[in-house]
Amino acid sequence: xxxxxxxxxxxxxxxxxxxxxxxxxxxxxxxxxxxxxxxxxxxxxxxxxxxxxxxxxxxxxxxxxxxxxxxxxxxxxxxxxxxxxxxxxxxxxxxxxxxxxxxxxxxxxxxxxxxxxxxxxxxxxxxxxxxxxxxxxxxxxxxxxxxxxxxxxxxxxxxxxxxxxxxxxxxxxxxxxxxxxxxxxxxxxxxxxxxxxxxxxxxxxxxxxxxxxxxxxx
Amino acid sequence: xxxxxxxxxxxxxxxxxxxxxxxxxxxxxxxxxxxxxxxxxxxxxxxxxxxxxxxxxxxxxxxxxxxxxxxxxxxxxxxxxxxxxxxxxxxxxxxxxxxxxxxxxxxxxxxxxxxxxxxxxxxxxxxxxxxxxxxxxxxxxxxxxxxxxxxxxxxxxxxxxxxxxxxxxxxxxxxxxxxxxxxxxxxxxxxxxxxxxxxxxxxxxxxxxxxxxxxxxx
DNA sequence: GTCTATAAGGAGATAGAC
DNA sequence: GTCTATCTCCTTATAGAC
Numbered sequence: 001x002x003x004x005x006x007x008x009x010x011x012x013x014x015x016x017x018x019x020x021x022x023x024x025x026x027x028x029x030x031x032x033x034x035x036x037x038x039x040x041x042x043x044x045x046x047x048x049x050x051x052x053x054x055x056x057x058x059x060x061x062x063x064x065x066x067x068x069x070x071x072x073x074x075x076x077x078x079x080x081x082x083x084x085x086x087x088x089x090x091x092x093x094x095x096x097x098x099x100x101x102x103x104x105x106x107x108x109x110x111x112x113x114x115x116x117x118x119x120x121x122x123x124x125x126x127x128x129x130x131x132x133x134x135x136x137x138x139x140x141x142x143x144x145x146x147x148x149x150x151x152x153x154x155x156x157x158x159x160x161x162x163x164x165x166x167x168x169x170x171x172x173x174x175x176x177x178x179x180x181x182x183x184x185x186x187x188x189x190x191x192x193x194x195x196x197x198x199x200x201x202x203x204x205x206x207x208x209x210x211x212x213x214x215x216x217x218x
Numbered sequence: 219x220x221x222x223x224x225x226x227x228x229x230x231x232x233x234x235x236x237x238x239x240x241x242x243x244x245x246x247x248x249x250x251x252x253x254x255x256x257x258x259x260x261x262x263x264x265x266x267x268x269x270x271x272x273x274x275x276x277x278x279x280x281x282x283x284x285x286x287x288x289x290x291x292x293x294x295x296x297x298x299x300x301x302x303x304x305x306x307x308x309x310x311x312x313x314x315x316x317x318x319x320x321x322x323x324x325x326x327x328x329x330x331x332x333x334x335x336x337x338x339x340x341x342x343x344x345x346x347x348x349x350x351x352x353x354x355x356x357x358x359x360x361x362x363x364x365x366x367x368x369x370x371x372x373x374x375x376x377x378x379x380x381x382x383x384x385x386x387x388x389x390x391x392x393x394x395x396x397x398x399x400x401x402x403x404x405x406x407x408x409x410x411x412x413x414x415x416x417x418x419x420x421x422x423x424x425x426x427x428x429x430x431x432x433x434x435x436x
Numbered sequence: 437g438t439c440t441a442t443a444a445g446g447a448g449a450t451a452g453a454c
Numbered sequence: 455g456t457c458t459a460t461c462t463c464c465t466t467a468t469a470g471a472c
Binding site for chain 4: 274289
């Protein structure tokens with residue numbers, strides 16, 4: 001699973017976020033900003049206030065530098081958005097590349113994807129959160145929306161396969177099952193926080209509920 | 219159920235939206251704007267572009283009048299937002315007032331609420347969609363978020379009751395069931411459109427899936 | 437009620453000194 | 455790399471004529 005190399009991105013730092021550019025032993029005394037750590041800062045701000053409501057001034061203040069210094073590292077607001085959405089999409093599409101997502105009976109592949117989707121969602125929380133809130137105002141946003149739709153379509157066709165092969169009971173239309181499945185899984189971004197008590201076995205819990213019911217009759 | 223008195227709010231009108239102020243037979247020749255129809259227009263724009271990305275210029279253009287004429291009817295952007303969110307919240311909290319939501323075994327009350335929530339979601343689609351996207355940047359947004367949380371908390375405590383009374387099998391923690399339940403139901407706003415084929419029995423279908431599983435083993 | 441014109445401030449982004 | 459100062463455009467909102 002992809003870990004967050006920049007550290008927790010869910011908390012806006014109170015001090016400047018700097019990463020070290022090591023050049024050898026004894027020479028690591030010049031901490032500098034890099035584009036990666038600024039993306040981390042920006043994503044946290046975007047998720048707090050919303051992308052459109054977050055100004056470059058907000059971002060530079062959160063990073064602890066002036067607005068024009070901030071521009072020395074990134075070309076603009078949209079570049080930050082794109083980098084963040086790229087990371088979220090890489091995490092999600094990476095799941096589809098996994099062997100367990102490509103081989104075996106549809107239902108098993110599907111449940112593997114669901115389980116892994118929950119894992120990526122929690123490990124890449126700020127990035128996926130941002131992705132799920134994109135509206136489509138710019139080219140970058142429309143690109144992300146299209147990629148997201150492609151991911152959902154893959155899952156939906158797997159749901160259809162699992163039903164047509166008789167592994168899943170067809171209680172409703174396949175597309176509706178796929179929609180509610182995605183809706184339930186994606187909604188995790190709205191409340192999950194790292195270290196949240198009771199969420200240690202979230203992937204298994206989610207799989208159990210989509211299989212056996214969220215409110216199964218006793 | 220509350221019907222939309224202002225007509226379909228999901229389509230931005232190409233011509234000015236006017237409502238008639240009747241003063242008697244033969245005197246209905248002066249169509250005027252009213253705050254209600256402007257809210258309808260505004261909500262459609264907010265849902266298309268996002269609240270923050272929608273300017274008063276956008277709104278007035280969608281209504282077919284100039285920006286300053288628009289200001290003659292509403293005090294500002296936030297008033298429009300508040301009116302829309304109020305309507306969404308009224309729809310949701312109205313459910314909790316219904317007899318079937320207040321009397322009987324917890325599971326039956328819960329399933330009634332789910333069914334009705336799907337109905338309100340679809341009948342008041344643009345308003346609820348807007349509500350579910352609110353981030354919390356202004357007092358109005360924070361008020362809406364708090365009210366929404368209160369609604370969710372009511373549902374969550376009903377889930378807990380249904381489990382502790384043995385009507386629902388406790389496969390996971392009650393709060394997790396409640397979260398996924400809300401997530402699945404609320405996600406309907408992301409794809410449902412009035413008249414959508416296959417969604418004629420949406421409330422029943424949703425109840426069936428949360429009870430028996432979205433992907434029940436055959 | 438509607439309009440044009442404009443005020444007042446905030447936005448993204450750049451210039452150029454240090 | 456960082457800063458202050460500034461440009462230009464867009465935003466909310468109002469003034470005042472018709």
